[in-house]
Amino acid sequence: MSKRAYNFCAGPAALPEAVLKKAQAELLDWQGKGLSVMEMSHRSDEFVGIATKAEQDLRDLLSIPSDYKVLFLQGGASQQFAQIPLNLLPENGKADYIDTGIWSKKAIEEAGRYGRVNVAASAKAYDYFTIPGQNEWKLSADAAYVHYTPNETIGGLEFGWIPETGDVPLVADMSSTILSRPLDVSRFGLIYAGAQKNIGPSGLVVTIVREDLLGRARSICPTMLDYKVAADNGSMYNTPPTLAWYLAGLIFEWLKEQGGLEAMGAINQRKQQKLYDFIDASGLYTNPIAKNDRSWMNIPFRLADEKLDKPFLAGADARGLLNLKGHRSVGGMRASIYNAVDEAAVDALLAYMAEFEKEHG
Template identity: 75%
Template sequence: MTKRAFNFCAGPAALPEEVLKQVQAELLDWQGKGLSVMEMSHRGSDFIALAAEAEQDLRDLLHVPNNYKVLFLQGGASQQFAQIPLNLMRDDQKADYIETGIWARKAIEEAARYGAVNVAGSGKVYNFFAVPGQNEWKLSKDAAYVHYTSNETIGGVEFDWIPEVGDVPLVVDMSSDILSRPVDVSKFGVIYAGAQKNIGPSGLVVTIIREDLLGKERSDCPTMLNYKVAADNDSMYNTPPTFSWYLAGLVFKWLKKQGGLEGMKKVNQQKQELLYGYIDSTEFYNNPISQTSRSWMNVPFRLIDERLDKLFLEKAEKNNFLNLKGHRSVGGMRASIYNAVGLEAVQALVAFMKEFEREHG
């Protein structure tokens, strides 16, 4: 039997083993139909029922209100960086963005191609080691929307609060922390999330949009990027990424078995407290992020002696700890501890880190 590694990849990330086994069992013969789910028509009754069930399970997990559409789209979160302004910002409007790291900056740069962008708040003053408090923001009076990134996958910075922006639609890139704990969907105009962290495999992005925001697209918005077109066609204007959608639906069912998002919150809190607790207890490792802004999902850390980085990664891989190298833009290490990375994986990682410190500290 193949031994599963402890996979701390930032994305595409670990998937629940139980889900992968079900996929394996159904790969050649989905529910006795004699074919794979990858081979069936997205227009057929079987896939339409599967898609509807996946949507309902996601609605159940997030308690999505009835006046929101749930869309299963293509292009990942990076395509949403353009899709948001194309659907919500007219030529004569501006949008407010909060800059908290690399992914927020990419969203800002893309939106600026379509209209005026006001960087209303920035973590630059904190070297992007903290989220700027809302008292520091300078919001526009007439913004089409306010956009922020709830969790910076690369920098390891996360909002532990939801901004209050009045009647202006609040838009959030929730790619790397969606489904990790409960969230009040009604506070948002739009939530979008790339799938390859906590939802499923890559190739899919989920967008949850309040219905009154549909039909506000610019005249130059491409048909394929029009949220209303997607909503009117149940996310099937063209052939969707059917396998990713199917697998996401299995993850949603797995999450329900774990006690939903309240259950995941308890486990995720234990995981991040264990890992940060150990890092803070020693001078051999460090995490530079402000304690009030630390990500539950992506934990960057450094060895006090960077000359040991290569050896640490080599030994980690030999011991079945994979993908711990930090992003090339920031260096160091990063452990991504998404929903499918269990408490036992974090316990094993901490034990390995302690042993490495004992040998080389």
């Protein structure tokens, strides 16, 4: 059997090998039932058990308070860009949004279809290399909610702090940072996260919403997009993405086996520190993000000469270091080092980067 490569893809991202092996072992015959999870009724006792355990494990990992609902939905984080205003933004209401990059801009654009959006702060003045401090924000006293993107997957810009919004619900797109370290869920009204980074395969989005925010959907909100309908039906108003939900459950189990989010946070802190320290000391590689605002999960970097990009990527691929090409909108390189990308992968990347710099620096 060929050796698995080190996968630095931003999403769909690497999954833990132990999880893939368990899924492989259960693929044709789940726990002696004689059928696959993919073939199982979502209403069956077996699948309801899988779903219930997955939710409880996620609640345990994040210490989610009892007055929050955990929803396993479809459509990815991009559908949430519309689902949030349809549920939380009254007909003539206003919402505050913070612009820190491509994903927050997409959320702003979509919310603008459903009501007034106040861009309360933007990193544009800093070329998206720094997050404006909250002392620069122009929040609205009458906002229905404040939305921000704690980690910009493409630009590699991340909040190292949680904004203070008083009684106004704080909404966060945590697609690329959730489960990377401990989090105080009680500071938020709603958290949503596309699964294909730290949760599981694509096709699933997890939404954690405080119960008092349910039941506010507009009359035009499609039934399938009403959070209360999803909550009242255990995320099974229609047939859910059962395979993705099952795999997410296996990943939550795996995270518990690793020691939970405290342990993962310590590992992730080491991984990102190694990479940034190497880049900062290098004469060939650079990262433009202000040090206090650097992402733990997505590390963009550039080579001193763009002509070296192709040979760098070719050499990386030859060594089994995959998906290091930066997003097409920003270019350069990007190493996404989610939970399933272990320290050995980071060490292998650093060894290659050092070797390449020796040859081309």
